[in-house]
Amino acid sequence: MKCELIVEMSASPTHPKVVSGEWAKGYIQPIGTVTEHPQAFRLVQNGCAISADDECKARVDRTSEQLALAKKHYPAIALGIIPEDREAFFAGEMKGYNPDGSWIPGPNFTVEDLEDEDDDTEEQDDE
């Protein structure tokens, strides 16, 4: 069965093209890459891909709402964004974490976001 990636994703070391040497280890598969694999439906269920054939579509067994939720959250999961920061991530206010845990500003980051982040940090310290 086949699926088509809707986010960039690393090929596994077991990917046939990595095994053959056509792709380097850690190759980032671009959006639109078609994967043919018996477990391709799992990528669709995870929100990383869309079905690319009827076999995959039939096996996915998820409602459109479940798939939409998975698609929304997968990019955040892939970056390790904790649930408390997901709304900020979806709003484009942050796009990841610095090694010290502070936000990497997103395209919609504002000074108010910095103050909110400081408030969250103080609340954690108080706890």
Place this chain on the structure above:
Amino acid sequence: MAKIQGMGTVLKQDIASTLTAVAQIISLNIDGAESETYDADTLDNTSAGILYGQTGRAEGGTCSGELFFDPVLAGHQAMTDIIVAPAETAWEVTFADTASTKWSLLGAGLSFGTSIVLNDGVKSTFEIKLSGLPGYST
């Protein structure tokens, strides 16, 4: 030289030859890696210290962790897939450092347990038995 926070660390599992992030992980522990030694002591060792030597082999250890379990989440179902149909599985840990440093892991087997209690979310613990050595960053 930096202290890196755990927050933002990601565990990925090989699903359909693609490394896919596992959701709702609470903690990770990569443990048990050890270079194997043998007792190399001899009768003519005049020191009190016992001597050891290297066998040239090393134990890869395990990668274990805890997560909030959702039986409907595809990523969690993919983990239990390994119980139903045991298979060697590639994993990857991405640290939350500036370079997003990655360790590659090869899982020979998986143990998986789920805990359901009154005063907490449904949690699962898992342990991946590593084959070979972790692919440490170099």
